[in-house]
Amino acid sequence: xxxxxxxVVPSPCVGICSLDDKGYCKGCxxxxxxxxxxxxxxxxxxxxxxxxxxxxxxxxxxxxxxEQGGAPSQDDDIQQSLF
Numbered sequence: 001x002x003x004x005x006x007x008v009v010p011s012p013c014v015g016i017c018s019l020d021d022k023g024y025c026k027g028c029x030x031x032x033x034x035x036x037x038x039x040x041x042x043x044x045x046x047x048x049x050x051x052x053x054x055x056x057x058x059x060x061x062x063x064x065x066x067e068q069g070g071a072p073s074q075d076d077d078i079q080q081s082l083f
Contacts, residue, residue: 009046011038012053020060029053029060 013035016027024031030038034049041049 007043009043009050012050024056029056 012028012030013025014027016025018026020026025035028035030049030053034052038046038049
């Protein structure tokens with residue numbers, strides 16, 4: 001048994017449940033199957049999903065900055081508090 005299995009990994013959901021153009025949740029950056037299967041995942045799998053969400057978020061912000069010349073959006077503040 002891994003030590004991670006002793007601790008519950010909290011859901012990254014922030015209550016903003018709408019999808020972006022790529023199919024990721026705008027609030028937590030999870031894919032549909034990651035959201036639907038969250039409770040069946042092991043803690044290690046959940047932590048891996050959170051890592052993927054961070055990567056997606058960073059790519060999204062980098063793309064926005066490139067397109068807008070560096071001006072962050074209001075959604076950035078909400079998402080940043082997650083990570």
